Amino acid sequence: MLKKILLSTLLVSTFTFAQTSAEQKIIDTADKAVVNEIEQKIIKEKFDEAQKELEAKKARELAEKKARDLDMQNLAQINVILGKIKKIDLQLKDNILLKRYSNYLSYRKISTELALYKRSLIKKKKTASEEQLYQLHNKIKVKENELELINEYKGSPIGGFINPPVIEEYDLITNPFGIINALSQIKKLEDNKKQFRNLEKDINSLTVRLDDELILYLELFNLDQQGEYKEKITFLDKQKKDFNMVLEIVSTTQVVYTRKIEQVILEIKDQISQQIQKILIILTIIILLSFVAFLVKLALKKYFSQNESYYMTNKVINFSVVFLIIMVLMFSYIDNVSYLVTILGFASAGIAIALKDWFMSIFGWMVIVTSGSIQVGDRIKVTRNGLEAVGDVLDISLFKITIREDITYTSYTVNRRTGRIFFIPNNYIFSEMIANYTHSGLRTVWDGIDITLTFDSNHKKAQKIVKDILKHYSKGYTDITRKQLSKMRNKYQLRATGVEPRVFTFIEPHGMVISGWYLTNSYAALQLRSTMSPEILEAFMKEDDIHIAYPTQQININRTDNAYGVSVKKREMPKELEDDIIKR
Template sequence: MKKIISLLFTLFVLSTLSLAGELDYLEKEKNSWLQVYSNQLKAQALDDEIKILEKSIKESWGKKKIELKQLLELQKSKKKILDELPQSFDTILEKITLEKIEEISFIEFLFTNQKSKFRIQTQRLSLLEEEFVHAVAFLEKELSLTIEQEAKEPAKEQQLQKALDFFESAAGLIENKKEVLKRTKQSYLGELETYKQTQLPIHIIKMAILLLMFFLFHLLKHFIAKKTDDVDRLLRMKRVLNITFFFIILLMLIIFNISNIVYAATLIGVIGAAMTISMKEYLQSVATWFHLSFGNFIKVGDRILIQINNNQMIGEVIDISLFQVTLYEGINNTTALDLKRSGRTVFIPNNFFVTNYVYNYTHDKMKTIYDLIEFRLPFDVDTKKVEELVNTVTLEAAERYMEVASKQFSSLKKRYDIRSREFRPRVHFVPDTKSSCFILYVWYAAPYHQIMELKSHLSQKIVKKLHENGVEFYKN
């Protein structure tokens, strides 16, 4: 009895394995419908075989059981691969789909992207319908040839007839899909027409109001520019107008969308988060612009030096805009000693003023700075005599700037808690660490816009005075 069961099982397995070869003619046609149908038949056959193998393993032992387990693992692997392929006509038609639009927007109305999607999906469905007709024609032809041949194949005839019946019952799926597409398109076009009659005029009025506000704002700026002669006052008024206009537009947008404020707030939040990540430098520049505009630590007309990546940039501020500060590079110690060129226009992003040191030569009313001249003198020089001579010459050249600096500093002292200072010349002798000599440092008050002129004039006078009094400079 056990031998009979084993024989019957072997015959079943062989018949099942031969099914793949019998279905090859379905796949040779390269038709998606036929391939899906073939996948379905193969999957059903493998499911049946796996169930019988699992039952037989329970009733077997020894070497036979091991062989059946190996065969079961092989068939499960085949089934796993087959499961990754489409096995239902529904999977083919699922790709023909459209997203449902809850509400028509102004952008959707202008560009009507959904219309092109309807056209694409209709074309895809037409191609699938043509493939379906070809599949049915192929099955009918195969059935006719199988019936007419001399060597009869009843199993194949039955299989083809069964396939034709299945395809005939599935023909309604395409018709249903066509009807769904048609109704969806009609509904969409109806919503577009409703939007055109109701919402579009309101949106046009809102846009017209915004454009009118924009025109009036620029007209007001032009009128103020004509009537205001003070440049600093004009710049401050323009800043105030820009900020006011921004908040008015923001308020109007909120009022326009007050009926859908939750959606608007969510959208603004998402856009804000994305902008914060992708436009970090720009947002930081805008925030710094507010600080520069109202912090008053630098303003248009100031001479500043900013250190960026160990590079010094110095010049007069000629513009402070939303994203950048513009400098005009003048002739000074830094450009003479380090850059060796001048007269360029330098554009610095505002965010650099947050992360770098900024030196202001003309903060508040303070328009003078201490400048330095260096000389090298031998160790045997009469330092007291040299100090008296240099002090006399320097005081004579810079005396009037000392008085100016003292007055300017008094204004600065009212604003900050700093002690009083004297702007007299300072003369220091410091031993040079590299050469056997003194370095003579001469500090003096100088106006920021005449640093190089005064340095040149004072250097000549000091050299001439020391030479007249027999003082020699250090020669290496």
């Protein structure tokens, strides 16, 4: 370019020089120097002008290049800023606080629209048609319903979150079970405090992110001044101010709320501590009562010769200890015992009717324990509704007597089964017959064996045989009974105290009955009967003048033409049949 400018300048100069040379022929030599000076000046001006034009062009090209570089740099910076903004938006996408803030904005928007509708209704009340007024009323009603749904956002950008969870009034701890509820309540209070503290952290984190996003939009607006960015900056600035206000309120409330919760927790812990001390005192009393009862039972055991008496005494001591423990617990954990007594007084009639059998069983237990009529280990017989049960007493509880059936004559003749466990309510002692086979240390009972003889038998000899056998087998039981009856005279007035075996003879329609009675062990009466019966039978079979009577049949064989013949030949019983009957 410079070469072209110089060449054009040279051509102009040559042309000018040629023209000047032609003119010099005319012009005076004196003016030649002036012309040359003017010519040099023109050449210089042209050169300077060309030089300036070249420099301006270079400056324009450089400015254009700088502008292009600046645009590229701004675009890259804008993309980076938009990327950061997008990242922040993704982090805040599911933020519950922003969701609630949108409800707050909706509430304000709906409130504004409702105010406009109400003003419009006032203005058009006289000029508008009924249809228009009706539509306005409907719109107002719809907006009011919408406001009612989001009413919690009326004065708070985050709605009800701005208020801490309510601290419920705690119940006074009056029993050990209240400790569990108190610990649960402490856990709930700690969770509420943590929840409100986390809300403060979330709001603080949100304000930081909103501030970062606002700064990014300001930078973006400086690079690209679009109206959209300006609106976003205005919205973010207001949103940030709203959340800063909420943060300040929540922070102040959180301090007060935390102190209140800590105060309530300390009060609850103090009550727990008092209740634990109370429990320890009660446990100490219970341990002392149990230890004293153990010493008493240990001392009384030396004075009881029979295990059954000690067992019943042990039950009474246990019941007394349990009763004392219940009374200690009642007076420890019932604040107003007189109030309880009043309630029980009013309810006693209904309770007595509803729990009549229970109360009767308790009274029956008291009678059994105090009278000593039945003790653990006794053999008793209970009869109710035709059912008989004979067994040994296993336990006497507050409501029932537990007995276990044994193999007895009753099992053999009536029940045909045994070994069962019977539970007899204690109230049966007032209404049913209960026979005690082993009362007051008496361990023997009278048992009898009946044998029917023919009328032509020597019944006196049979009586003697039976009496001898009974004496032989029951001698030990007779001596024991004599001693036991002597002891019973201190408690009861005994008249007939004969203990020797007794044999009675009775005339019955089918023969003479020899009834032998003897004393035997209450727990093994069937065994002794089983032993003596074969002995008596064998002794009778050895005597020719003693015949055992048993049901017999006589068969008469008549001719068919004389079914009711007058004379019938008596047939003798075959020897084999007679021997078989005797064996049976």
